[in-house]
Amino acid sequence: MDVVIPGPANRTAAATGEALGLAGPWRVATTDHRLTAVAGTVRALLAPHLGDRLLPPDTTGTTATTLELVLDAASSAPHRAPVGISPRGTAEPGDESYRITVDEHGVRCRSTTPEGVFRAATTALQTLAAATGPVPRGELTDAPHYAWRGLMVDPARGFLTPAELRRVVDLAALYKLNVLHLHLTDNEGWRLPLPAAAATGGPDAAARQYYIPDDYRALQAYAAERFVTVVPEIDLPGHCAALREAVPGLPAAPAPEGLKGRFPYVPPLDLADPDTRSLVASVLTEVCELTDGPFVHVGGDEAVGMTADSFALAVRELRALVRAAGKHPLAWQEASRAGMTANDIAQFWVDVPMMDLPDTQEELDRRPELLAAGYTPELVRALKRFFAPTDDDLARILDGGGRVLLSPQSHLYLDRRYAPDIVPPGQAEDAARLGFATYRPRGVRHTAAWDPAAYGIPEERIAGIAATVFGESIQGLDDLTTLLLPRLPSVAHTAWTGRAPDWDAHRDRVARHGRLWEDRGLSYLASTEIPWA
Structure with a gap:
């Protein structure tokens, strides 16, 4: 994921394993109803880049590489409070930290909040749109410095x-x-x-x-x-x-x-x-x-x-x-x-x-x-x-x-x-x-x-x-x-x-x-x- 802007803070390469191919087809998946709307937005943002390689949300029985969205408090990135004012006016800025895991089956985007999952998904999107070859297995974590x-x-x-x-x-x-x-x-x-x-x-x-x-x-x-x-x-x-x-x-x-x-x-x-x-x-x-x-x-x-x-x-x-x-x-x-x-x-x-x-x-x-x-x-x-x-x-x-x-x-x-x-x-x-x-x-x-x-x-x-x-x-x-x-x-x-x-x-x-x-x-x-x- 060396094509991503902003560049993620921490990344760890897997010691072994097959790299992730980008040819697809791809599906955006979540099993959490709290991420249903986020999944729809991510699909809309991905569409100009994947075209026919992006499967409709109701497709079944087709083998595909998965961009998975997960709300997971236990495995998300460590949260640090960002500097500044939340543009949504909350007393404390929301948690936008995230963790991404890449293996040969796809990309998993995890955070404690839908917003953090969405930020992870934009990192994945940039990779799918801008990478020129297979993506190595591994994991990265990231969080914003400024809230606004x-x-x-x-x-x-x-x-x-x-x-x-x-x-x-x-x-x-x-x-x-x-x-x-x-x-x-x-x-x-x-x-x-x-x-x-x-x-x-x-x-x-x-x-x-x-x-x-x-x-x-x-x-x-x-x-x-x-x-x-x-x-x-x-x-x-x-x-x-x-x-x-x-x-x-x-x-x-x-x-x-x-x-x-x-x-x-x-x-x-x-x-x-x-x-x-x-x-x-x-x-x-x-x-x-x-x-x-x-x-x-x-x-x-x-x-x-x-x-x-x-x-x-x-x-x-x-x-x-x-x-x-x-x-x-x-x-x-x-x-x-x-x-x-x-x-x-x-x-x-x-x-x-x-x-x-x-x-x-x-x-x-x-x-x-x-x-x-x-x-x-x-x-x-x-x-x-x-x-x-x-x-x-x-x-x-x-x-x-x-x-x-x-x-x-x-x-x-x-x-x-x-x-x-x-x-x-x-x-x-x-x-x-x-x-x-x-x-x-x-x-x-x-x-x-x-x-x-x-x-x-x-x-x-x-x-x-x-x-x-x-x-x-x-x-x-x-x-x-x-x-x-x-x-x-x-x-x-x-x-x-x-x-x-x-x-x-x-x-x-x-x-x-x-x-x-x-x-x-x-x-x-x-x-x-x-x-x-």
Whole structure:
């Protein structure tokens, strides 16, 4: 099982015995009614890879290799409590540890919980999809390091249909991620019909550019079958142009002295205004009622053009509204400036050094991506001034007793363009089009080198890990997965194991996964850093 990502922690090879052939036919089997639904989900995930080699569930009298699912407290892997917050909101994260046994008859996946059995099954699935020969007999055990392992996608800017979101859920689950964070609102779009906001197209689901409640409920149910929790984001008080278009006349938040009119921006909402607060309350209450999981993200980032006092009031109101509706609020790191408590989680994404901005005209001249975007020394200085408070946000979170969800732009923003020198010629046009224009382009190895220990955060204060993909350049699922793959597996490895992968071993594993993605019809960047099999 040397093709699996994240790489399992412990493996023991059997001293003797015949290796497991992969030719099949295969059946997914369980004798435990508590795993019936899991078995059905595993079969659905296996189908693109095994095709006709996967027997229907009711097949009898046919000799087959078996992928067996077992709930077995006595023989599961030793359970260690993972670091961070359970995305399902339980006081203690569930047991995802598992044990896999391989012999000539098949693969047995064992755990104390259905979730752990499912994680084991994704390990087996990767092996069946990516291995190129017989699998040696033996046993492996594994368990996650971080409890929250997430992926954020951005249908507000780059709309994804419900069917496409289900395919994203499948991809996340295959790499043992357990949170899908949906950035549902922004200046460019409002993807829930609340309140009659930014909805375009007719009643036909293929034409709609928003999700009706039934879409959202169905996506959550689909994700739950794969042990993925959906976290919706309603990004306020800034990033609100779509809401302003839908509900004209909302007053602007008080602006800082001298800023009004100097730079183009959408005025943030004023949560001190009773009508605005009532509107936002209705939005958040309905989103909370529609959401099965315990968390709702309230945004709080880049609120350009409002005073510090107005911003702090807005964040406190947003948090209070979510709590009043029975959910736990989550926000971007800027929300720490409104105060933090032990009950608050802030998503850390940026500081000024991480922005990698030039200090001189000469340095700017060596950054073609910034020059092409119209950057000038004046604009760079203005950006550094605006983002200067981010240098202290992490300390604010920790000093206030809060938890940190790690999503640093430097490595985990997978909307970063690929470095041209690692792009194969046939994909140069797409690579030049995809990704946020002003980030320095990087290779796959750069993402894989990320170390969550680099920030000096005590482990007990880390809520989890989350990759993000904002959608400014995305025009559909193919664009999204080209940005995600082959970078996402390294983030998944680090989130599961707690450390960056060994690059040489990781790139060899990734090389086998191109076939897995092709089986699933997923586009990817065939980086020249990877020795594709």
